[in-house]
Amino acid sequence: MKELVAILRAFHQTMRCGVSVWTEPAGGGALRVVAAAPALDGLPPRQSLPDGEGEQLRVRCGDSEMLVARVPGPWHNWVGLGPMAACAADDPERLLAFMVPVVAQQLQAAMEVEAAANELAERYEEINLLYTTSEILGRTVSLGEAARTILKEISETVGARRGAILVHDRVTDTLQAVAALGAASEEIPPIATDDPHSVSARVFRTQQLVQLEADEPTYAPESDYRDGAMLSVPILWTAPDIGLPLGVVNLSGRRSTQSFTAGDHKLVAAIATQIGTAIQNARLVRESLSQQRLLQEMQLAHDLQMRLLPRVTVVAPDAVVAARVVPAESVGGDFYHLFPLAAGRTGVMIGDVSGHGYRAALIMALAMSAAAIHAQATDDPGQMLRAMLASLREELELTEMYISGFYAVLDCNSRVLQYANTGHPHAFVVSVDGAVDRLHALDPPLGMVEDPPSAASREWNSGGDLLVLFTDGISDARDRRGRRLGEKAVLDTIIENRAATPAEIVERVFDMLSLHTGDTPRRDDLTLVITRS
Numbered sequence: 128m129k130e131l132v133a134i135l136r137a138f139h140q141t142m143r144c145g146v147s148v149w150t151e152p153a154g155g156g157a158l159r160v161v162a163a164a165p166a167l168d169g170l171p172p173r174q175s176l177p178d179g180e181g182e183q184l185r186v187r188c189g190d191s192e193m194l195v196a197r198v199p200g201p202w203h204n205w206v207g208l209g210p211m212a213a214c215a216a217d218d219p220e221r222l223l224a225f226m227v228p229v230v231a232q233q234l235q236a237a238m239e240v241e242a243a244a245n246e247l248a249e250r251y252e253e254i255n256l257l258y259t260t261s262e263i264l265g266r267t268v269s270l271g272e273a274a275r276t277i278l279k280e281i282s283e284t285v286g287a288r289r290g291a292i293l294v295h296d297r298v299t300d301t302l303q304a305v306a307a308l309g310a311a312s313e314e315i316p317p318i319a320t321d322d323p324h325s326v327s328a329r330v331f332r333t334q335q336l337v338q339l340e341a342d343e344p345t346y347a348p349e350s351d352y353r354d355g356a357m358l359s360v361p362i363l364w365t366a367p368d369i370g371l372p373l374g375v376v377n378l379s380g381r382r383s384t385q386s387f388t389a390g391d392h393k394l395v396a397a398i399a400t401q402i403g404t405a406i407q408n409a410r411l412v413r414e415s416l417s418q419q420r421l422l423q424e425m426q427l428a429h430d431l432q433m434r435l436l437p438r439v440t441v442v443a444p445d446a447v448v449a450a451r452v453v454p455a456e457s458v459g460g461d462f463y464h465l466f467p468l469a470a471g472r473t474g475v476m477i478g479d480v481s482g483h484g485y486r487a488a489l490i491m492a493l494a495m496s497a498a499a500i501h502a503q504a505t506d507d508p509g510q511m512l513r514a515m516l517a518s519l520r521e522e523l524e525l526t527e528m529y530i531s532g533f534y535a536v537l538d539c540n541s542r543v544l545q546y547a548n549t550g551h552p553h554a555f556v557v558s559v560d561g562a563v564d565r566l567h568a569l570d571p572p573l574g575m576v577e578d579p580p581s582a583a584s585r586e587w588n589s590g591g592d593l594l595v596l597f598t599d600g601i602s603d604a605r606d607r608r609g610r611r612l613g614e615k616a617v618l619d620t621i622i623e624n625r626a627a628t629p630a631e632i633v634e635r636v637f638d639m640l641s642l643h644t645g646d647t648p649r650r651d652d653l654t655l656v657i658t659r660s
Contacts, residue, residue, distance in 0.1 A: 144214035274306035288380035310351035354380035446660035449629035459652035460487025508547035509582030523574035600651030629657035
């Protein structure tokens, strides 16, 4: 009121007339001096003051008389001139009419300043709570621990004695309490998100705030954290064009008798958004860690599968072999196997389990194990595949998978190549002069039919012929426009480089393959085996 006092003093000094401003408390009672110049000894009785704005009355104030008018505004305020006996003004009525709007404007300004100060104090509490919440969520690892602290802070700010933070469990599709005030969170029953009677479930589904009044019925599962009126606010993770519901904040049992205000709604909604961001971030971190562990496990599985494949030197010096296997995923169903056999013979096998991924890799491991056992028991390729089929029949039937396989026995001494082909399309002999002889499939893939595989033989030119085996992942490789590489391109590259070592041939085929596909994702496993004996 310093500004009002200064105005009254200036008026008194200029007009040589006392002036004062009075007020009546909101609850009634004795009048109180707001400001006066000079100091005022007494006040007129309340019943003698004017009620109408602009109305002027002469009232007794002790032994003196004063001229009084009511000031317009939300409170009962009056301006008084006098005592009139000491007032030198010629026209006090005109002076009082001048002072009424001046005082009214000054009182209105003071009221607005006070309201702004009060609102700023309230906003400070809200800003401080938002900052505190952000700090809590930023430094904690446990969502339950953070939720308990935040619930306590927000309850104190809005004056609630009870409350709960419920978080959606995606496995059970229920809302489960992670923090509670006025109850033990572990004793609060979960609420199904489709519960038609639960306010929390409705808020979660609709993503809309709900305020229940005290006289509205209480749903039994929510009785632990409700006492009278309840404010229920959705916890959301918001992104552009999407709002993902993650839970609900419930507050109840206000210490005052007033309902939750619009400011309370905004504040709790802001806190709920912070909690939603923290929940989503925590989930993303967990998923990232899980994905990282999965990638590590897949890499380990890849390394283990590659170790199952034999070293190409295992058949030296009877044969020179180069091979490469590249799974479409970390693991796959393509494989090759090499067997040093008696009397200088060499067994060479390639297989392609239907599909790719973990199931194909498991069948591949079983096939390699069975082949290693049966290849040493017979020199006949047909009998070996027949025995391998008998070992794998139950697993192939159970998984509804099959194996396209090729197995050859190279006999350098008798210059004969014996082979059995169960549905493998890419098996060739490339001669020294570049001629290509396809070793056709003699039987369907293993696991498709009950009939045992058969065998065939052809002449083998030791030191000159190449046995070329590859899976359809190579010939079917696509470029960015979806065009297949094709079998002919693979064979042309091999024919062109037939005088090179098997390792050099494999390298040049894969260079050509990479040039064709570029960065196009692989659709299938890739396997190539080149043998010269």
